[in-house]
Amino acid sequence: MSDYTCGGMFSGAGGLDLGFEMAGFRHAFSTDWDADCVATLARNRPGWNVQYSDAREFAPPTKELDVLLAGFPCQGFSLGGHRNETDERNGLFREVIRVAKATRPRVIVVENVLNLRNMCHPGNGKPYVQEISEGFAGAGYEVRSEFLKMSGFGVPQTRRRFVLVAFRGKGPKQYHLPVPSGEQAAEPFLIDLAQCKVDGLANHEPVWEFPSQVHMATNAPYDLSDPVVPVRLSRTASDGNPLRDLSRPFPAVDTATIWGWAQGNIKAERVEVDRGEGAKFVRNRNADYKLWRISASRLRSFTDREYARLQTFPDAWLFEGATKRSIHMQVGNAVPVAFAFRLATNLRAALTALDEGVPFHEEIPVDRQLVLDF
Numbered sequence: 001m002s003d004y005t006c007g008g009m010f011s012g013a014g015g016l017d018l019g020f021e022m023a024g025f026r027h028a029f030s031t032d033w034d035a036d037c038v039a040t041l042a043r044n045r046p047g048w049n050v051q052y053s054d055a056r057e058f059a060p061p062t063k064e065l066d067v068l069l070a071g072f073p074c075q076g077f078s079l080g081g082h083r084n085e086t087d088e089r090n091g092l093f094r095e096v097i098r099v100a101k102a103t104r105p106r107v108i109v110v111e112n113v114l115n116l117r118n119m120c121h122p123g124n125g126k127p128y129v130q131e132i133s134e135g136f137a138g139a140g141y142e143v144r145s146e147f148l149k150m151s152g153f154g155v156p157q158t159r160r161r162f163v164l165v166a167f168r169g170k171g172p173k174q175y176h177l178p179v180p181s182g183e184q185a186a187e188p189f190l191i192d193l194a195q196c197k198v199d200g201l202a203n204h205e206p207v208w209e210f211p212s213q214v215h216m217a218t219n220a221p222y223d224l225s226d227p228v229v230p231v232r233l234s235r236t237a238s239d240g241n242p243l244r245d246l247s248r249p250f251p252a253v254d255t256a257t258i259w260g261w262a263q264g265n266i267k268a269e270r271v272e273v274d275r276g277e278g279a280k281f282v283r284n285r286n287a288d289y290k291l292w293r294i295s296a297s298r299l300r301s302f303t304d305r306e307y308a309r310l311q312t313f314p315d316a317w318l319f320e321g322a323t324k325r326s327i328h329m330q331v332g333n334a335v336p337v338a339f340a341f342r343l344a345t346n347l348r349a350a351l352t353a354l355d356e357g358v359p360f361h362e363e364i365p366v367d368r369q370l371v372l373d374f
Contacts, residue, residue, distance in 0.1 A: 004351055006067040006344075007103070009055055009096060012037050013319060013330035014044065015311060016069045016111060019340020021045075023348055028062050031055070037330055039320035055095040060103050067347060068105040070096040071335055072112065093132050097139050106354075107347055108136060110164040111335050114147055132164065141166035144177060151249035152180020154338035156189045157310050159252035161335075165347065172353035172360040178346045179362065186230075187246035189309045194228040194246075194261055202318040203327065204305035208298045210260060215294040222264025222297040229266055233301060234258040236291040243268050243294075253310050255332035264297025307331045312338035 004025050008017040011030040014037075021027055030041050031051040041050045049061060055072070072092045093110065100108055110132065119128050126134075133143045145164040150157060165177060192198050196206060210217060215233060230250070232242035234257050243266065244250065251257075270290035304319060304327045311334050321327040346362055353360045 004066040004348060005062075005064070006069055007060065007062065007065050007105075008069040009058065009099060010070055010072045010092075011041060011050075012071065013040050013313075013334045014317070015313065015334035015337050016071055016109070016340045017041075017048075018313075018317070019335070019337050019342075020067065020069065020344040022337070022341045023344030025067065025344060025348070028065055029060065031058050034330075036321040036326045040318070040330060043320050044317050055092055058095070058099065060099050063103055065103045065105040066351060067107045067109060068096070068100055068103060069109050070111075072096060072110070093135060097135050100136070100139055100141075104168060106168050106351060108141060108164075108166040109343065109347070110162075110166075112162045114160040114162060116162045129162065136164070136166040141168055142170050144171065144175070146177050148177070148339075149180065150252075150336050150339050151183045153178060153336075153342045154184055155249075155310075155312055155336040156184045156186040157250040157252050157336075159336065161339075163343070165343075167350075172350050172358075175350055175353075175360040176362070178342050183249055185247050186250040186310065189312070190230070190246060190250075190306060193303070193306050193309065194230070201305050201315050203308065204303045206300060206303050208300045210299040210301055212299070214291070215299060216296075217299045218265065218295055218297055220265045220297045226264045226297075228261050228263045231260055231262045231266075231268070231294055231296075231299070232257060232292075233260045233294070233299075236293070237289060238292070241268060242292050250310055253307055253332055255329050258301055259307075260299060260301040262294060262296035262299050266294070266296040268292060268294045304328065304331060312336045 005028045006017070006020045006025040007028040008030040011017050011032045014030065017027065017030050027048050029049040029051060031053045032038055033052070033054050035052060038050055038052045041048060051058070096108065096110065116128050120126060129145065133145060136143050143164060143166045145162065148161055148163055150159040150161060163177060193204065210233065212233070214236060230244040230246060232238070232244070271293050273291050304324070305315070307328065308317065308319070308331050311331055314337070319327045319330055321330065349362060350360050
């Protein structure tokens with residue numbers, strides 16, 4: 001364990017902050033503007049300094065910090081959001097720079113969506129990746145950034161993220177961001193929940209029903225030994241088949257897509273749909289593509305815990321929220337904990353290398369059981 005400190009802005013449900021705690025960092029503060037996120041953090045870590053604050057008004061409670069964590073909002077950049085280049089949240093990285101100037105952390109960590117690389121600032125035409133990197137460089141930091149696929153870091157999904165690490169002054173010799181170490185399949189994280197072999201977990205109340213106008217639970221006879229198959233229950237116009245395989249990484253968890261389980265006599269097909277004036281559940285009446293329809297003996301949606309497993313939150317981490325949508329947003333927007341732990345061990349090694357005046361050497365990969373049992 002180290003005595004290095006970390007503080008979090010835009011902490012959300014705590015994925016990034018928790019990963020750093022797992023790696024031995026001492027918590028200094030976490031802050032977010034969403035009341036449910038703050039409640040989640042306070043419920044799980046009553047000993048943390050958790051603050052409800054707008055980032056534009058946040059005053060850090062400490063003047064000394066080793067690592068500043070900042071997963072600033074992605075909605076303006078994300079394909080899952082409005083992808084609006086003028087969204088005022090796109091400029092919130094400047095608040096991270098403001099807080100960095102006040103606390104002078106040795107390292108700054110920024111995490112955001114893959115699509116950050118494709119959007120340009122409307123005022124100067126620069127890609128936002130360049131705009132953000134130049135902002136930290138101008139504050140006296142050496143910047144490293146990459147786009148990383150989470151399934152290579154103990155996370156059972158194909159989620160890709162932009163990761164920026166900025167060292168005050170210079171980083172250690174031979175430093176590099178974490179290197180992926182093979183793909184993580186989804187089955188070890190989900191199969192026990194899919195087969196209803198676990199009871200009493202927080203945020204996990206599986207109910208085999210899915211009222212739907214487009215998919216059908218037929219109630220046809222089936223064998224209890226029939227496989228339980230993950231299925232996409234929303235985005236029915238997608239080109240990808242909605243039936244998925246747990247032997248590979250799961251598709252990226254987001255805040256818009258609804259996933260679930262099907263068992264018995266499972267069938268997925270694309271069909272023509274009524275696009276007349278009286279038709280329901282059709283977004284684009286001028287389109288001519290077919291939509292996916294799923295039928296099975298029984299269907300149910302993922303529980304919040306199943307989504308949380310895909311984001312590698314420990315089973316003991318309880319999500320607070322007045323609505324299911326709130327919890328879905330918290331989980332979907334979070335940094336996967338296993339990746340956060342891997343990044344934290346990487347930066348702990350980097351700080352140690354700087355302190356000892358030796359070249360950087362990366363730590364070993366995350367162990368899945370460490371995360372789930374933490």
